[in-house]
Amino acid sequence: MAEHPVLAVVGHPNKGKSSVVAALTQNDQVKISPLSGTTRVAQRFSLKLDNQVVFELVDTPGFQRAGKCLGWLNEQSVAADQRPARVAEFVSRFTGSGQFVDEVELLTPIIEGAGIIYVVDGSLPYSPEYETEMEILRWTGRPRLALINPIGGDRYVEQWQQALNQYFSLVRLFDPLHATFDQHLQLLRTFGELEHHTSPLFERAIEQLERYRQLKLQQAARILVENLYQLLSYQQSSSRLEQAARDQLEALLPDELARFNQQLNRLEREGQQQLQALFLYHQLESDIHRLEVHQSELMDTTQWSLWGLQKNQLVLVSAGAGAAIGLLADAGLGGASLLAGAIGGGVVGGLSGWFGLDWLKQRLPSWLQFSAEKHLLGPVKDPNFAFVILGRALSHARAMLARSHADRDRLAIREDGLNHMQSLELKTQVRLLKQCRLLVRQGPQGQAADQLRDWLYHQLAGG
Numbered sequence: 001m002a003e004h005p006v007l008a009v010v011g012h013p014n015k016g017k018s019s020v021v022a023a024l025t026q027n028d029q030v031k032i033s034p035l036s037g038t039t040r041v042a043q044r045f046s047l048k049l050d051n052q053v054v055f056e057l058v059d060t061p062g063f064q065r066a067g068k069c070l071g072w073l074n075e076q077s078v079a080a081d082q083r084p085a086r087v088a089e090f091v092s093r094f095t096g097s098g099q100f101v102d103e104v105e106l107l108t109p110i111i112e113g114a115g116i117i118y119v120v121d122g123s124l125p126y127s128p129e130y131e132t133e134m135e136i137l138r139w140t141g142r143p144r145l146a147l148i149n150p151i152g153g154d155r156y157v158e159q160w161q162q163a164l165n166q167y168f169s170l171v172r173l174f175d176p177l178h179a180t181f182d183q184h185l186q187l188l189r190t191f192g193e194l195e196h197h198t199s200p201l202f203e204r205a206i207e208q209l210e211r212y213r214q215l216k217l218q219q220a221a222r223i224l225v226e227n228l229y230q231l232l233s234y235q236q237s238s239s240r241l242e243q244a245a246r247d248q249l250e251a252l253l254p255d256e257l258a259r260f261n262q263q264l265n266r267l268e269r270e271g272q273q274q275l276q277a278l279f280l281y282h283q284l285e286s287d288i289h290r291l292e293v294h295q296s297e298l299m300d301t302t303q304w305s306l307w308g309l310q311k312n313q314l315v316l317v318s319a320g321a322g323a324a325i326g327l328l329a330d331a332g333l334g335g336a337s338l339l340a341g342a343i344g345g346g347v348v349g350g351l352s353g354w355f356g357l358d359w360l361k362q363r364l365p366s367w368l369q370f371s372a373e374k375h376l377l378g379p380v381k382d383p384n385f386a387f388v389i390l391g392r393a394l395s396h397a398r399a400m401l402a403r404s405h406a407d408r409d410r411l412a413i414r415e416d417g418l419n420h421m422q423s424l425e426l427k428t429q430v431r432l433l434k435q436c437r438l439l440v441r442q443g444p445q446g447q448a449a450d451q452l453r454d455w456l457y458h459q460l461a462g463g
Contacts, residue, residue: 004046005055005201007191008109010137011119012130013062016149016176019406020119021045021059023176024184026280028405030059042105049212054205055188057117058109061102066132069103073139084141087111107140115191115198116144118168123152126159134167143194147174169194176406185209214461220275221456224393227271228452229444231389232436234267235378236260260377264291268389272396279400286411288396291388307391308384309422309429318383320430321437379440386436387429391421394459401460 009017022030025045046056063069069090078086088111094100095108110116116137120130137144146168148160157173164171170190174183185206192202236259268291276284309317395413403411421429432455438448 003201004053005188005191005198005205006058006109006114007055007117008042008058008060008106008114009117009119010060010106010110010133011062012133013064015062015119015121016151017062017119018059019176019404020117020147020149020174021057022406023179023404024055024187025057026405028281028283028408030406032406032408042109044109047209049208052208054208055202058114060106060109063106063133063136064102065100066103066129066136069100070132070136073136083139084111087136087140103136107136110137110140110142114142115195116140116142117191118144118146118164119149120146120160120164121152122148122150122154122157122160122173125156126163130163131167134164138167143191143198144168145191145194146171148172150175177404179404180402181209181213216278217457217460218453219278220397220460221453223271223274223278224397224456225439225449225452226444227267227274227393228386228389228436229439229449230267230271231264231380232386232440233379234264236263237377256377261291268392271393275397275400280405281400281403284400284403284411286396286399286413288392288411288413291392307395307421308388313422313426313429314384314387316426317429317433320426321383321433383433386433387421390432390436391419394420394456397460 009021011017018030018032022028022032022045025047027045027047030045041061043059044056045059046053048054072090073083073086076086087107090100091104091107091111094104118134118137144167146164148154148157148164148171150157150173154173161171170193172187172190174187179187188202188206188209192199192206236256272286276282308314396411399411399413424432432452435448435452435455438446439452442448
């Protein structure tokens with residue numbers, strides 16, 4: 001007996017077999033096509049954790065000559081207990097002959113001991129032609145589970161269930177494009193019930209997957225905190241600006257801000273790519289907007305509301321966490337400045353070395369104070385910047401965790417999850433702001449980093 005479960009995914013062409021394989025093995029490199037006949041030979045895909053195979057799926061070609069195959073099997077009258085041997089004889093007879101190529105590819109892993117997952121499309125009506133395929137599979141004597149894949153809807157699901165119940169011990173509705181991790185585990189549990197002596201293999205596979213998930217979420221939280229620290233502490237210097245005459249600085253500043261934004265986006269993208277690699281995504285693109293910091297504002301109003309806190313929330317949170325004088329001045333203006341003072345105190349404050357302290361004082365509100373001359377741009381000290389980064393990171397991570405490896409579209413960030421930071425309790429927002437400030441001071445190995453990792457882990461595990 002194999003040391004891990006092996007399942008052959010079979011069925012009519014173009015019913016989503018490859019999508020089922022991609023989803024269950026967490027492999028976004030499985031070829032999926034709307035064209036029939038994409039899979040021409042049986043291909044084995046295994047889910048490996050720590051270089052150990054947890055389970056293996058065989059993506060098989062669809063039946064092409066099921067009627068003639070069943071006719072050959074019935075040429076000799078055999079008792080029910082001899083039918084599996086008759087199927088093995090069919091495979092032996094036609095292997096390498098050029099005949100029944102698809103059926104031989106499909107049946108070979110089954111006669112070698114694989115269980116059967118039979119996939120049908122629940123959006124199309126049931127047809128008696130499928131009974132020939134199902135009868136051949138019944139001849140194999142192997143444990144069989146039928147999956148109804150609602151590729152284009154579930155209009156005919158009930159019809160399929162009634163028919164499949166005549167041939168399969170268990171019938172389940174399973175959407176490989178939207179099935180959750182828990183649904184994957186439940187499918188494995190269900191199959192483990194079909195054959196008593198393989199149940200321990202499935203139980204072990206489920207335990208391995210659950211431990212893997214927990215470990216990966218902990219690692220994801222660590223990556224998010226490290227990336228948060230890099231973005232909150234990022235500084236940029238420029239010898240070109242240091243050497244420029246003062247009257248040239250205003251002309252050079254837009255290019256330097258563009259370079260600053262480019263580096264912020266590079267850092268954020270590197271963090272996203274680490275998460276994608278962690279969860280076995282090799283070719284994933286998202287529709288998340290670029291991160292961009294301006295001289296007078298953190299982001300445009302729309303992006304500010306999507307990812308971070310709204311102005312009135314930020315005033316309360318920052319006041320509770322010990323707001324900088326710039327933010328309090330904005331509160332006194334009733335928000336009319338769009339928090340430009342607070343942002344100026346953080347983003348533009350880092351420009352004091354380039355422009356010169358006196359030069360900046362003439363152009364910024366009188367209540368802004370700068371203590372030293374540094375030829376640096378950044379770090380961004382605006383309190384909302386940390387919430388923007390956290391909001392973007394959580395939205396991306398949650399969308400990725402909810403995504404199936406069978407999905408080939410761009411990663412979509414759900415709109416109802418964008419304002420996550422705004423929905424948190426005020427005391428949680430205040431605590432997060434304090435922890436982010438301490439993170440910059442202590443680094444990613446400090447106590448604040450541990451607290452942020454714990455919070456992020458629970459956000460991911462509960463999301």
